[in-house]
Amino acid sequence: TQLLEQSPQFLSIQEGENLTVYCNSSSVFSSLQWYRQEPGEGPVLLVTVVTGGEVKKLKRLTFQFGDARKDSSLHITAAQPGDTGLYLCAGANYGQNFVFGPGTRLSVLP
């Protein structure tokens, strides 16, 4: 059974700070996706990474896929209150369903 772990589970920071959250597994994934989910809403896709070592940037968010495709990180620069939410990673392999991590709940205080 493939499992994804995310850390930290909870994170509360002040506006303007930088942060990194992690998604780790003992399994290799062919692709990995990051989502942000706000209370009462569905997850919103942020990025998909497919190549080991790949780095993608989305404004203040930087995503990295580990060389071995077992882990990923999300770095946010100068966090804003609008970044508050539950950050989920999901891994996928051929012929298999998405496996979601439990999420990191981020709170950015003004």
Next chain:
Amino acid sequence: NAGVMQNPRHLVRRRGQEARLRCSPMKGHSHVYWYRQLPEEGLKFMVYLQKENIIDESGMPKERFSAEFPKEGPSILRIQQVVRGDSAAYFCASSRLGRDPPYNEQFFGPGTRLTVL
């Protein structure tokens, strides 16, 4: 472009009743996935469907739960004889291509929050 639509957004049922959750995928998407989310937890896969076919239902309980995606109309997740443990948020996602990487982005609806009294 309309996104994935789900209705109802909130559903209250008494134990023993039936719950029907509907999902209309994004335009051009023929692959639908249902997930369940409990408070403070990630999403758990339930079932993957294409038009008129169930591709993978390995995450769906064998009893009381069923899903369909007819040729016309929305996908429906049906829960018969609901119990309190069925209370959760149920999310539908759709994709244009299948679930295989790399072009397997899934787009989620707003969810249906089921409460069983």
